[in-house]
Amino acid sequence: MKKMIFGTNSRKIILTVVLSVAIIHIVQVVQASVAAEPGSDKDPLVSQSYVDSKFAALESKIKELKSGEDSKLEEMAKKLEEAEKRLEEIEKYGKFEALELNKDQVLIAGASAELILRGGKALAIGGEGGGLSDITSGTGVDVNTDDEVPLNHLLLISRDDGRGLKVMSEKAWVLVKGPYTIK
Numbered sequence: 001m002k003k004m005i006f007g008t009n010s011r012k013i014i015l016t017v018v019l020s021v022a023i024i025h026i027v028q029v030v031q032a033s034v035a036a037e038p039g040s041d042k043d044p045l046v047s048q049s050y051v052d053s054k055f056a057a058l059e060s061k062i063k064e065l066k067s068g069e070d071s072k073l074e075e076m077a078k079k080l081e082e083a084e085k086r087l088e089e090i091e092k093y094g095k096f097e098a099l100e101l102n103k104d105q106v107l108i109a110g111a112s113a114e115l116i117l118r119g120g121k122a123l124a125i126g127g128e129g130g131g132l133s134d135i136t137s138g139t140g141v142d143v144n145t146d147d148e149v150p151l152n153h154l155l156l157i158s159r160d161d162g163r164g165l166k167v168m169s170e171k172a173w174v175l176v177k178g179p180y181t182i183k
Contacts, residue, residue: 113178120172127161
């Protein structure tokens, strides 16, 4: 193998190339740091006013979201109140209520009400669309106006059109499920 011998000219050239590369690198670093805009990706240091403006924008967004949340909470509270009223109505009409009626009193039942005459005598009051649907009889025949209401038969009121019964005996006992009025 041959030994490479560098002469003085070769050493000067190598030294010049190394120094040139180093100087070019230093110039690029200095130029990049001078050219970088504060707050940019190249210069991540920011001013206090920049940070304050970002916090102000964030606070504004939080307030906006909270105000929207308040209206949603009010809407949900209103829906809950409506649901509670409906549940109260369902609970009220979800079970039979025992009534004691006197002679000539009239019970007018609302739509979907159910009646059972437990004692006494009463006449049916039909509506525009027909009479009281006698579920117990199994014949599908309605109990029509001025027909005697049979004891212990489940009667269904399909519409809110004035259907009900009128008490003919001194007293009558009726089980009612659903909306009704007594006259």
